[in-house]
Amino acid sequence: MDLSAAAVGPGERPEDQQVVIEPRTGWQLINLGELWRHRELLMFFTWRDVMIRYKQTALGAAWAILQPLMMMIVFTVFLGRMAKVDSGDFPYPIFVYAGLLPWTFFATAITRAGNSVVGALNIVDKVYFPRLVFPFASVGAAIVDFFIASTILICLMFLYGITPGWSILLVPGLLALATMAALGVGTALAALNVAFRDFKYTIPFLMQIWMFATPTVYMNVQDLAPPSSASQQAVAAEESSAASPAAGTREAAKPEREQERGSLSAGIWALLHLNPMTALIAFFRAATLGGPLPWKSLAYSASVIVVLFAAGLLYFRRVESRFADII
Amino acid sequence: MAEQPAIRVEGLSKSYRIGFDRAKLRKRQLRDTIVEVLAKPLRHLKQGAALGRTEEFWALKDVNFEVQPGEVVGIIGRNGAGKSTLLKILSRVTYPTEGRATLRGRTGSLLEVGTGFHPELTGRENVFLNGAILGMSRREIKSKFDEIAGFSGIESFLDTPVKRYSSGMRVRLAFAVAAHLDPEILLIDEVLAVGDVEFQKRCLGKMREVATQGRTVLFVSHNMSAVQTLCSRGLVLRSGRLGVDAPVDKAIRQYLSYLSDTAADAFTEHNPERRGNQAVRMTGACIFDENHEPTQHLIAGRPATVEVHYVNPSRARQVDLYFTIFNHLGIAAAHCNTVVSGETPRRAGSEGRLICRLDNVALPAGQYLIALSLHGDGAETDLIPNALVFDITSSVFYKSGRLPPMQFSTCLLDYQWEHEVAETVSAAGG
Secondary structure (H helix, E strand, O other), rough: OOHHHHHHOOOHHHOOOOOEEEEOOOOOOOOHHHHHHHHHHHHHHHHHHHHHHHHOOOOOOHHHHHHHHHHHHHHHHHHHHOOOOOOOOOOOOHHHHHHHHHHHHHHHHHHHOOOOOHHHHHHHHHOOOOHHHHHHHHHHHHHHHHHHHHHHHHHHHOOOOOOOOHHHHHHHHHHHHHHHHHHHHHHHHHHHHHOOOOHHOOOOOHHHHHHHHOHHHHOOOOOOOOOOOOOOOOOHHHHOOOOOHHHHHHHHHHHHHHHHHHHHHHHHHHHHHHHHHOOOOHHHHHHOOOOOOOOHHHHHHHHHHHHHHHHHHHHHHHHHHHHHHHH | OOOOOEEEEEEEEEEEEEOHHHHHHHHHHHHHHHHHOOOOHHHHHHHHHOOOOOOOEEEEEEEEEEEOOOOEEEEOOOHHHHHHHHHHHHOOOOOEEEEEOOOOOEEEEEOOOOOOOOOOOEHHHHHHHHHHHHOOOOHHHHHHHHHHHHHHHHHHHOOOOOHHOHHHHHHHHHHHHOOOOOEEEEEEHHHOOOHHHHHHHHHHHHHHHHOOOOOOEEEOOOOHHHHHHOOOOEEEEOOEEEEEEHHHHHHHHHHHHHHHHHHHHOOOOOOOOEOOOOOOEEEEEEEOOOOEEOOEEEEEEOOEEEEEEEEOOOOOOOOEEEEEEEEOOOOOEEEEEEEHHHHOOOOOOOEEEEEEEEEOOOOOEEEEEEEEEEEEEEEEEEEEEEEEEEEEEOOOOOOOOOOOOHOOOOOOOOOOOOOOOOOOOOOOOO
């Protein structure tokens, strides 16, 4: 009979055979095994998010491309042409698109993840499965958007005659880091949003501010390398609009001013890198368009991302047992 | 595994922190009255200190039971007795505050049909999504898809977005998915309450099928006849505690007699069943027999009177009373109101008394519950589902003084027999 046939399928999970339900308080581990067993459901939710996102829109999935593309045009006109923001060795449009692409992914993923649990109240209240599926699926859907929008970057590279080097192979790793960052922030916001609906209004605003606080999206922050103890490489972020070759000569010319500025820029450097997207975006641009790869910055950011990821997920796990009660 | 219970619940408790909104305040007061009797001075002090902050409310308290594999158990109780909370804990939607529950076997919960249905997706897409949400694997859904589509009876609309479905079609599709869930333990909450009669019948049929397949089922419902036909055992919850754990007939009887006991405070603030804004409010009601003696025992075929007192602080200009008589299975047996009868002056006073004279109580033997609903200017202001109870034990309705079997009737019809025969058979047989 079909009951036994079904029981042999992937739905049969020995771990499900006995479930002990007990009070839950305090911190919980992130049960990756359980999440893995629900990967099909995760795929379903990701697929649903992708499917419904552009339903009954005239342009459909083109929206995934249009958003960063329009931003690129606006940034090119106002920052590139009018404010003449430094874009390093690249034409401003492709420079800014290479920054907007990962940023848009990050912002979309967080916005959608942040609203994922609140948007599924009727499910949270009725069926059990790991609650992390909701924000994870939202981030998954944003990855799909990222791939769609990537085609424009490829077109632009073709247009400007930029041939990527071997470093383009690092992009999946960067995407993984950005995904972890988005998951960390997104899950925390999703959990906070359940208790405080204020976050529904805060998230779009937060992402806007965050973008401007991530200067690598729209301008060339010349040297992301950390200031060494002798502050040899200290180039303050506020100087970044100066031409790049000047940095080395100025450094040698004014060592005593450098000393002063070294401490200052160390502060700014740390502040900039507390925001993991700063280095991630710079690295993404360097990996795709070419240029020196800011490994040290990336390493620093990666550690921040790991902390964010763990903190976000742990917070989510801590409060998820109350979701159905406070919704 | 056969010796081990499928479900074991030990000391399960759940408390909610509640604010002071009105509906919950009433629950709190209900609890308070119970608590006050037990630990008056101390608790009173504590509550004084807690006032103005949040208050703890025990939706479930120290519930213990076991369910053997293959048992079909009904959970019954009044609103707010903790039935849904119990099912939510067993479904792992929410967590207990104390105690533990152990479930052995693949568990499926059906607290609602069509959970996660998305209006923008097509019927086909929703079948997959809903199936996955309920715990089916993709392969499982694929293999059962044709069966599900056939059961729903809406094959030709499967590629139409669900938002264009009628609500009936949506429910059919949702139930078709749910019906093909194959867990060893099934937790079901009130799903039969939705849909039309035809659909409910179908649900019951499917449920009966499930119940006979040796699966363990825990079933919460207000529909006593559904509980009675499906379940072999009943658990009665009272204010979060397990009151009765008995064979289903006994459990239902105890539940109904408990309901009648609580009818004493039906008109107080403490009645958790009471609903409405109380703009026009009932203050009391009584049933009288033909001699105008208050009674709870009526005789089928004799007159009776139902009186309801109300106060009208909001000065509603028109007051209407609706009442429904439910039998021991929770089935509505009869309904009376001031609107359809077209004879009662409906102009209201600042207070008043509505009197309904029943010329002939044409009901079979059994226990009955009257739900009263008072309307002020057309809107329901006060609803008391457990307002009055009475029973019928004897009858003068038919000449024999006997009554038809109660499982076959909800009311009595007045009829005359004629018997036309060709030739009377003689006693000797020819």
